Amino acid sequence: MKSFRDFAAAALALAVFGTGSALVSADAHAGRQVKNTTRTSVNKNVNVNKNVNVNTHRNVDIDVDVDRGRDFHPVATAAAVTTAAVVTSAVIGSMVYTLPPACVPVQIGPALYQQCGNVWYQPQYVGTSVQYVVINPPR
Amino acid sequence: MLMIRSIQTTAAAAALAFLVAAPPAFAQPAPERDPKAMEALSAMGKYLRSLKAFTLRGDTAIDEVLDNGQKIQFGGTVDYRVQQPDRLRLDVRNERRWRDFYYDGRTLTQYGPRAKYYAVVGAPATIAELVQAADQKYDIEIPLADLFLWGTDKSGLDDIKSASFIGPAQIGGKDCDHFAFRQEGVDWQIWIQQGKQPLPCKMVITTLSEPSQPQYSAVLSWNVAPKFDKSTFTFVPPKDAKQIPAAQVQPAAKK
Numbered sequence: 001m002k003s004f005r006d007f008a009a010a011a012l013a014l015a016v017f018g019t020g021s022a023l024v025s026a027d028a029h030a031g032r033q034v035k036n037t038t039r040t041s042v043n044k045n046v047n048v049n050k051n052v053n054v055n056t057h058r059n060v061d062i063d064v065d066v067d068r069g070r071d072f073h074p075v076a077t078a079a080a081v082t083t084a085a086v087v088t089s090a091v092i093g094s095m096v097y098t099l100p101p102a103c104v105p106v107q108i109g110p111a112l113y114q115q116c117g118n119v120w121y122q123p124q125y126v127g128t129s130v131q132y133v134v135i136n137p138p139r
Numbered sequence: 140m141l142m143i144r145s146i147q148t149t150a151a152a153a154a155l156a157f158l159v160a161a162p163p164a165f166a167q168p169a170p171e172r173d174p175k176a177m178e179a180l181s182a183m184g185k186y187l188r189s190l191k192a193f194t195l196r197g198d199t200a201i202d203e204v205l206d207n208g209q210k211i212q213f214g215g216t217v218d219y220r221v222q223q224p225d226r227l228r229l230d231v232r233n234e235r236r237w238r239d240f241y242y243d244g245r246t247l248t249q250y251g252p253r254a255k256y257y258a259v260v261g262a263p264a265t266i267a268e269l270v271q272a273a274d275q276k277y278d279i280e281i282p283l284a285d286l287f288l289w290g291t292d293k294s295g296l297d298d299i300k301s302a303s304f305i306g307p308a309q310i311g312g313k314d315c316d317h318f319a320f321r322q323e324g325v326d327w328q329i330w331i332q333q334g335k336q337p338l339p340c341k342m343v344i345t346t347l348s349e350p351s352q353p354q355y356s357a358v359l360s361w362n363v364a365p366k367f368d369k370s371t372f373t374f375v376p377p378k379d380a381k382q383i384p385a386a387q388v389q390p391a392a393k394k
Binding site for chain 1: 201202203204231236238249251254256258270274277278279280281282283284285288293294295298320322324325327344346348349353354355381382383384385386
């Protein structure tokens with residue numbers, strides 16, 4: 001099952017854990033980057049060159065994954081969480097696996113959004129992962 | 140010193156024994172595709188296709204590979220409820236993720252019971268088509284999808300480059316035969332129940348495209364005479380569940 005996907009900021013998280021530095025950690029729960037390769041069936045058309053990454057620009061990685069569905073959580077869950085990092089720089093169309101803290105779910109018509117400060121996200125399934133797409137504020 | 144000498148002696152003896160005994164065994168490579176193994180797969184496929192309905196519990200373990208190459212194993216279960224040709228319910232549970240799938244011949248619903256998000260997409264008319272469409276259109280890899288392809292024209296048996304019979308084995312109290320196969324991208328093993336119900340007892344799939352060769356394994360227990368409620372295959376969203384979109388696979392950019 002395709003359980004895991006890349007995301008760039010995991011490297012940052014690893015660097016922080018690795019050095020024991022007091023630098024700003026994006027989040028104590030930030031997942032480590034995991035490859036997405038283990039097959040669960042033999043007959044899989046591996047020749048189909050798929051790309052489900054609508055936008056691979058993922059520089060926001062701050063974890064409040066309601067599902068805790070995808071991340072490999074390091075042991076150091078008690079590590080310092082100092083700041084909410086750079087949510088305001090989120091690029092429209094970029095996708096993240098986890099939301100910043102203190103988001104508010106907002107239902108507008110049939111659509112569900114998460115408003116996190118002045119950044120709006122729309123959750124969607126990508127494969128079996130819930131990802132959040134940064135969108136233009138719907139209101 | 141004595142110990143070292145002893146080891147050397149033993150090693151020398153072993154090497155000698157190897158030289159004497161081994162060459163004939165290795166000089167004759169096993170048949171590339173043992174007919175017994177291929178026939179067992181065909182018989183299993185035929186039997187699977189004869190089943191109008193079944194339930195299946197799989198006790199699973201999957202390796203995920205960290206960026207540094209380290210393998211991490213997650214255990215879990217898959218629970219299939221199947222009524223051919225067009226009803227399927229699949230509950231996947233592992234240490235990281237829970238997902239329920241409902242298929243009724245028209246739509247496929249994916250539901251995360253902890254996140255309480257669900258998505259509904261259009262689906263083809265049969266389970267065999269569904270497992271391929273889900274993967275290709277929505278990047279949803281249905282675990283053990285082979286169960287629905289063996290015994291069809293998509294069985295993939297032609298892709299097998301090496302097939303061997305390993306030997307008998309007991310899996311979950313059942314007498315099974317152990318076979319091993321190699322094909323592009325995967326080595327895989329299957330244990331098939333002996334007797335008149337040649338069901339898979341266990342599968343192990345080794346992914347070769349990754350240097351650390353992660354594995355997926357599933358030990359399977361079957362019920363081939365299940366009874367289903369009407370509600371089994373129909374998703375009724377819980378009050379606090381929210382519908383969200385499902386991203387379609389984009390064609391990859393050509394390099």
